[in-house]
Amino acid sequence: MLRDLNIAVIGPGAMGEAIIGGLLRQELVAANQVLVSHPREERRRELQAHYGVQTTADNAAAAAWGRIVILAVKPQQLRRVLPPLRGSLRGDDLAISVVAGATISSIAQGLEHPAVVRSMPNTPAIIGEGMTVWTAAPEVSELQRGWASTVLGALGRELFVDSEAYLDMATAINGTGPAYFFLVMEAMIDAGVHLGLSRRIAEELVLQTMLGSVRYAQQSGVHPAQLRNAVTSPGGTSAAAISELERGGMRTVLADAIWAAYRRSVELGKPQ
Numbered sequence: 001m002l003r004d005l006n007i008a009v010i011g012p013g014a015m016g017e018a019i020i021g022g023l024l025r026q027e028l029v030a031a032n033q034v035l036v037s038h039p040r041e042e043r044r045r046e047l048q049a050h051y052g053v054q055t056t057a058d059n060a061a062a063a064a065w066g067r068i069v070i071l072a073v074k075p076q077q078l079r080r081v082l083p084p085l086r087g088s089l090r091g092d093d094l095a096i097s098v099v100a101g102a103t104i105s106s107i108a109q110g111l112e113h114p115a116v117v118r119s120m121p122n123t124p125a126i127i128g129e130g131m132t133v134w135t136a137a138p139e140v141s142e143l144q145r146g147w148a149s150t151v152l153g154a155l156g157r158e159l160f161v162d163s164e165a166y167l168d169m170a171t172a173i174n175g176t177g178p179a180y181f182f183l184v185m186e187a188m189i190d191a192g193v194h195l196g197l198s199r200r201i202a203e204e205l206v207l208q209t210m211l212g213s214v215r216y217a218q219q220s221g222v223h224p225a226q227l228r229n230a231v232t233s234p235g236g237t238s239a240a241a242i243s244e245l246e247r248g249g250m251r252t253v254l255a256d257a258i259w260a261a262y263r264r265s266v267e268l269g270k271p272q
Contacts, residue, residue, distance in 0.1 A: 001150040002029050008066025010037045010059050010081065012047060015098050016072030018125045020051055022154030025128065037062035063088035063111075068147055071097045071107065075268050078102055082110030089113040094144045096151060100171060101268025104137050104164055114139035117148040120167050120175045125155035132158045133170035168269065172261035180257065185210060 007029060009016045020036065023029045031052035037059045038044050044055035056062050063069045063085045073081050078099055089095060089111055096117045097107050108116045119134035132152045136145055145160070152158040161167070185206050192202030217227060232238040 001146055002033070002068075004033075005029070005067045005147070006033055006035065006065055007068045007070065007151075008035045008037065008062040009070045009072060010062055010085075011071065011073030011077065012036050012038055012043070013072060013074070014123065014126060015121055016070065017047065018121070018130070018155055019070060019072070019098070019151065020047070020053060022125070022128055023151065024051055026154055028150060028154060035062050035065050060084050060088050067093055068151065069093060069095045070151070071095060071099055071102075073099060075100050075102060078106075078110070082107070086110070086112045089115075094140065094147055096148055100175060101168070101265050103269045104135075106269070106271070108137060115144060116140070117144075118164060118167055119148075119152055119158075120170045121152070121155050122174050122176075123178050128154075128156055130156035131174040132156065133161055133167060133174060134158060135161050135164050135167060168262055168265040171265040172258045175265075176258075176261040180254065181210070 002023070007023070009020060012020065016036075020034060023034070024031060032054065034051070034053040036044065036047050036053050036055045037057065038047070038055065039057055041057070044057070047053060048055050059081060069085075069089060071078070071081070092115075093113065094115050094117065095107060095111055095113060096119060097104075098119050098121055099107075100120070102118070104116045104118045107118070108114050114137055117134055117136045117140060119132050121130050121132040124130045125132065132155050134148060134152055136148065140148070149158060149160065161170075188206045189199065189202045192205060193199050197205070213227075217224060220227065228238075228242070232242060
């Protein structure tokens with residue numbers, strides 16, 4: 001799908017590097033098909049040494065070189081990065097954004113190029129276990145959608161949605177979601193230490209329990225409520241723990257957190 005296509009990555013932070021690593025690890029492209037643009041020479045040398053890719057400090061040159069141009073800058077940098085790129089993309093080029101909150105229209109206007117894909121990956125993409133939700137402007141062809149699916153699939157699982165409105169919702173679930181799980185892990189590990197376990201043992205218990213629970217939920221195909229009921233015996237330890245979580249308003253707090261993330265994503269997408 002990506003054979004002989006030049007791919008430019010502008011702003012290779014953690015997510016941009018995850019894309020580079022995934023594409024090369026899965027042998028979807030060769031290293032000489034990738035050009036990375038970053039302002040810091042130290043970062044360029046690091047990426048070139050690790051992946052064998054080409055590098056530059058010139059974003060516009062990178063955008064003009066790539067058939068697929070991946071925008072992986074921080075949201076607050078986008079207003080500065082886009083203007084110099086205007087006119088760099090040709091008619092059959094594709095722009096893929098992994099910038100949180102940035103709308104298709106804002107990117108298309110900034111680039112003066114209509115073929116834009118907007119995506120929301122998450123940090124497990126760094127190890128190829130990400131969940132990426134994406135959508136495309138009407139001007140993106142079926143061929144270009146195939147390119148986008150292949151590129152984003154290098155991060156883990158990818159899911160196309162037909163409305164951009166879902167992207168802000170996805171930001172609150174899969175994009176921000178790892179932070180929720182990391183906080184739960186941290187709280188459970190600290191509780192284990194408070195009980196008297198060593199931190200090493202507590203970490204191993206928590207991480208494997210969470211990993212196993214997720215895999216079990218995936219393979220069972222059963223609703224999480226049924227899985228929870230199956231381990232909650234009347235008068236048992238799980239029942240006592242769930243009672244405390246419900247009394248503490250865990251569901252409400254988590255729902256409020258997800259709504260807060262959603263509102264913030266919408267705010268980031270508004271014109272400044």
